[in-house]
Amino acid sequence: MVTHALEAVDLVKTYPAGRKNPPLRALDGLTFGVPEGIVLGLLGPNGAGKSTTVKILTTLSRADSGTARVAGYDVNREQDQVRRSIGYVPQKSSSDPMATGVENLVLSGRIYGLSRADAVRRAGELLERFDLTEFGDRQVKTYSGGMQRKLDVALGLVHRPRVLFLDEPTTGLDPEARADLWNEVGRLSGDEGLTVLLTTHYLEEADRLAGQLAIVDHGKIVAEGTPESLKAELRGDSVHVELVDPDTDGTVRTLIGQLAGVGEIVVEGNVLRARVDHGATAVPAVLAVLEDKAVPVTAVTVSRPSLDDVYLRYTGRSFREASLEREAA
């Protein structure tokens, strides 16, 4: 039997109604398992339930029903053991801006029971590993966003946890800082036995960092597997047709649907996506039928399946659309 470092079974969590908000079912029977030593990417748009899952697994919040075990411990009954086994890097920067990098790390290490000397040694190691040594004695408020984020990850590792939670680690970072952090997180998976749960709404980030992916939508896992296997399940290529005018009456949809070897057509505004057996033969056919009916087209692109297509396949809408929908809600 495979030892699961993380295990969630049928988690349900509803936030009570506020003055302005209706009650929100954040998790709706979420179930997944992560073997030891794996980087699991929890991928979904804002509001899909990723952070709620992390908060329950880190003992910050409690599920209404369902069970979860972290590093073998029950999150409800063995909170103290869970807390000692995990590192948590919240969405927002978690360092004390008034303290220096070293002071932050030493305090955190000592809270977990390291002696002063051990905590200082460990702080030095981590600062070096994250290229922050020369800033160790500067107050965190003088750090750049990227440096603060690296310190946050270091804070999560001070006590050598078994499981590390990274809640949207690169949100708000500039591209350079993001690439830098990706390198650091990529190196973490080499750490002996460390299991990482990474939540993200960046497809690229999930593709790049996660050994295993779970796609979350409306508080449920809708697909699970390695990024490669998820993509491999999608046959053929995907074709995106950008129209000049939105396909409001469904004419274009019908036209393209009649072509051979074309399926899974989704229209969002003036973008039509379809799955085709062979991109090279489908594109000319698509263009021909559109030209025949004088439908103006801005662009046609054909691509190998991406995680975006995987998302589309399992949730019925594109990732971008799902994010917009949540923001509007």
Added chain:
Amino acid sequence: MTALTLDLPAAAQRRTGFVAHTRLIAGRWLRAQYRQPALIAFTLVQPAIWLLLFGQLFKGVVNIPGFSDSSYIAFLTPGIVMMTALMTSGWSGTTFIADMERGVMDRMLASPVSRGGLMAGQLISNATTTLIQTILVFAIGIAAGARYDGGAVGYLVTIVVSMLVGIGFGSLSNAVALLTRQQEALIGIFQFVSLPLTFLSSIMIDPAVAPHWVNVAAKFNPVDWAAIAARQALAANPDWSSVLRHSAYLLAFTLVVGWLSTRAFRTYQRSV
């Protein structure tokens, strides 16, 4: 299944209890305070105005028949000490709000840190501020002409009760911070309660010449208990039973609100 047990050595266990965590957390806040010494000076502006301006404006009130003290500045100073402790500790919760606005609070609460230590550590640093303020406010009062017969014990009692006011209302402020999670709400609530706490008391005026209903309200006012204990202890012939009784009320109040505010962490976690 293979349980990933972390068998901590005994030394590490000792380092992760309430006392150890209180020390660590207090260290964090004291260090932050030490880096901004100007903040304490800033909080002294108000008591200085009260003492110097009101001490002068109302020095005639001691002539009202029944007023027990012969010097208004001497009467006013211990009260202003308690008022300063109250006003400053009202801001205590803003440190928690700042931690919540960043991810510091969530990181702490996902760690095995003792919740009591998280609260007590912050309150110790708050009480240290009160201690420094009490000494400085007294210095201003004495410079303005206040004189006391009570001696060292009187000053010591004043310092201890002022620190209790700081801890008690500091923990209330922290609890409100955990419950409301909003800076504006915290400040609003504290301003709303600090005014009646100051004026429904014997801080400004001898109860003997105050309206009856004010004296009734003052009986239930922890800030007044502190002011009475301090003024009595500083008097030439202190009524020690009154000092002890009012100090005991204050200690009980501080312990109860301290315990309640530690419970507020649970409420906060329920809402995250």
